[in-house]
Amino acid sequence: MIGTLSYGQGNEIINQYQTFTSYLEKQTRSLVELEPAFNEKKALERIRSQAWSLVFAPPGLATIAMTEHGYIPLLPLEGIGNLRSVIVVRQDSPFQTLKALADQTIALGQIGSATGYYFPIFNLYGLTIDKIFFLSTPKAILESVAQGKAVAGSLSLEEFKTYQSQFPFGTFRLLFTDTHNVPPGVVLIAPSISAHRTEEILQILNDTPSAIANEAGFVPHSPVPDYTYMISVVERVRNIFPETTQFSTENVRLYK
Template structure:
């Protein structure tokens, strides 16, 4: 039986459309972008070398979450703060100073503590032959600090130096550089963590250093998740990291299934010190708050 012309035309149209629709559907599915998460960390001067130990973690997290995972090292805390302020980093392996800014100012969520010292302290160092014997003796002297964002190199020493007028504050790109400057006598004092001091102290020939002051302790570093990562995805990250193998956990340097440290007090300390940011770049550097700044800290 011969079909009416109109019906034949309709059937032919459908036969041509079906492959096109199928191709369109496949194209749409294949072109759907895979979400990318950037994992940030501070590597100082080691750069790409520091990423090696995170490779297994990167591959594992990508497989478990079906996301593209990218590792991004920052060479110092200042670069890291910029990335956190821009919320470029989805996950951060953050030392304490960086963690305080991310939690207090940028609403990042801590999910795991990092391995290492639980009670990090900052030390103010001088050369052993220096006449400086107290913090007050640093008035009108040249003092080196780490980059803004560093707990041991910046926030803790600034808190303890409050009230002094310094001839100049110099900013070191790495903790080892502070000891180098001290050994050459180009600064009078410098701040870094106890751990970094022990690590680098013997690299400068016969120069001996003396601890002038030791700060209060701060919490351990933490793994943070950005507020741009939704709640379901955050739980997915936590589950994957909790269930990772021991070798992956060890290489990445975090502690699963452990309560994160309380950052509330340290966040308050950082918020008190941050109004000094404008003062530290001046010569001389007057480390006092004006009347519109935050409440005066009480150095301990």
């Protein structure tokens, strides 16, 4: 079973991997199925249970899968070289600094999102937030800010560029852009797969024709990205902010 994260892309994500899954079936001589998870919460459930043998994981999910559940990184995903976490507000918002968000309501992504959850909490360290909404998609985060339900929301800069066009021009402005690059995602393999089979699958991935690899979004014959800083951010966030599965949390103190 191949797992990946899909924010409601439906058939689009299935079509994206169709040629690759057919190729992998032929090369491994086994049935290969794709299971998209439509948010980080569902993806983490599948990773915890090791229901996915191969995972095309964005950086936040990859960090959890590697550090907590023993998944092994094989190859990098095609990624933006300068993926950044940003915090956005409405254009007419009076807030100009992160400190101004103290005692306000903000919208974040779910546990497992590097740019929507881990990096913003890391950057808001030291503040007391009145309420946090944990929303399942970047578009939902922007909607909450646009509607005034939250005064600020966090997502990646690329997601912001993608989804802001679905709102009236000038609805948002950037309040904060993180200066640290988020590493590209990675292709992971479950620890339940034998070492011999893992080597075999890695070789198959490396031998994938470039057109198929490009379509599936991974980079053969490339080193795994350095996750040292990403792992440190996740560990720090866990120290200052206990993980929750609730949809919202009130009166949150982001202190160690």
